[in-house]
Amino acid sequence: MEKRVTFKGWLLPLLLVAPQVAVTAVFFFYPAGQAVWQSLFIPDPFGLKSQFVGLGNFEFLLGDPYYRASFVTTAIFSSLVTVVSMGVALVLAVLADRLIKGSGTYRTLLIWPYAVAPAVAGVLWLFMFNTRVGVVAWYLGQLGYDWNHVLNGGEAMGLVVVASAWGRISYNFLFFLAGLQAIPRSVIEAAAIDGARFWTRFWTIVFPLLSPTTFFLLVVNIVYAFFETFGVIHTITSGGPQQATTILVYKVFADGFVGQDLGSSAAQSVILLVVVGVLTVVQFRFIERRVHY
């Protein structure tokens, strides 16, 4: 049973949504339209001249095996970042929810990393894993493991995933904790009286009741992994070694702002827009069905 508020006439509802529509139009439709338009041209960097190439930019991109490989890299990277940051945040939130003493301090400490900008987080992790002066790299060396993310693609991927997920754990933690606290105690206590152990209670009651939060975080985290992680990648690996960590958005940045190839960069933005759009639709169509509100 859904409750719907109905208005008489059209004027008031239109007026009420107008600010949101205006914001979306100015900050989304206009730039997105610009990107689509620009993707049909090859301009020179200074904007002095530009040539219409039709779908030439897309042809150039999709003919590049490294660009196609970047889709796979992005899929691996985004899945790992999402799973790691949400998984760890959920565990921490469950633990914090059970705490009685000192929970304020604990929570504050957990929220701190969110205040660290991605690029700075990247530098922090880079220092720890630096093959020469890094603390962690040194300990790994003591254990007989030769850490070298500069040449080893797998290690590089691991490092950028951890660095990207780290700051995000705080954000997810906040939402999970709020979600947990919104679950009525009485339901859990009733289950406990019926003899359900912690894990049974968690999987049969808490996790399903938390599903709206989880779903929201899933969408938001995937968008984060797709768009906001380039600072981390830029500072740690610059997309290397051998493009092992070149995700789609990093390539947009690198081609547009390092290579000054604005046509290709715009075309990549359009492709990225379509990919994320499709992904979000899929999430809402198929995963949201399993969400209990």
Add this chain to the structure above:
Amino acid sequence: MKGLYLGSAMLASLTMLATPAAAATEIQWWHAFTGRLGELLAEQVEQFNASQSDHVVVATHKGNYSETLNAGIAAFRAGEQPHMLMVFEVGTATMMAAKGAIKPVHEVMAGAGAAFDPDAYLGPVKGYYTTTGGEMLSLPYNSSTPVLYVNRDALKGAGLDPDMDLSTWQAVGGALDALKAAGHACPMTTAWQSWIHLENLSAWHNVPFATKENGFAGLDTELVFNGPVQVSHIQAMGDWAKEGKFVYAGRRNEGGANFRAGDCALFTESSAGYAGVKAEAKFDFEIRPLPYWGGVEGAPQNTIIGGASIWVLSGHDAEEYNGVAAFLNFLSSTEVQARWHQNTGYLPITLAAAEKTRAEGFYDANSGTEIAGQQMTAKAPTGNSKGLRLGSFDQIRGIIDEELEAVWAGNKTAQQALDSAVERGNALLRRFEQANR
């Protein structure tokens, strides 16, 4: 409200303070230097501003080289461009192609009626920023060239004579064998692999890096650095990497930390790394010329530069360009250049500054600092050793870095990697050609 009053009061007092200087024309200069180099740059600007009252140069740091170039381009698109922009050497082709956005230095000088003698500048430095017709487009600011840094203590430790011949890669290979046999963990490392081991390697052995005189003679240039000289060098380096004789530290100058800490015995790096090594190295070090492969005809030819030049952007008043001309003249003056050269390890841009440095006895007191200059000027540059002028070159370097990393990791042979880099790089050159037709 209190804050607002305070703010406007401060603003008012600032305006009053600024009023006397407002009579002078303000000249904006966007640059990419921080740290010690930033301080030295600021000193030059202060000195210029104090020396006259018609113009005030305002230097603003805009991030690293790529970011500074981007800031300049974005500002130009918005009609807010500075008068002068520092652009690294790989951005040269991009700037040259932007004919409506730049004002060539020779025009600026002629327009201002400033005394300007292009022949006063060091040939190979000037050549990088000069048209095939001999017109100087941008003013070389900081230029360096790669050399070999040697940890003499490490050589001694491996039972080698620290004065041994290291002029050829064959000799270096022998030293690496001995260092490895003695258990040294890092016989050799490098900075800027593409610049040193492909771009300079090609010039040093007088083989082309790209067709059309490395791009000087036209936008329809194609990369050709997958020739036998380059392939055998990269293969040798790859073999050394596999045997633990060459340790790869990163794409930029990450290897410098390893060398300065005494971890690595040999280090190929820019001559501008001198100040850092001198300040930090707690061991006996020396500078040697970049090695070449004995038996390659024409080697050693001359090495090429890296660094940045100052581009003048279009769209300003004639009076402002007079100020730019005066500042560029000041920067080229013998006194300023000699000081810059001695403080940083960058090359002097004029012959007179090099002479003055020699006359002052700087080279005798700091042995090895003259090698960079000698390496560049020993022979007249050929079409293969004037420099590089390739579009999208920042990205092409990225591609080269990736492919070289594949060789160091043992995933590709040198031939496979360089063939692939050439093919991928050429695709970018064709796009650049199309964008600038």
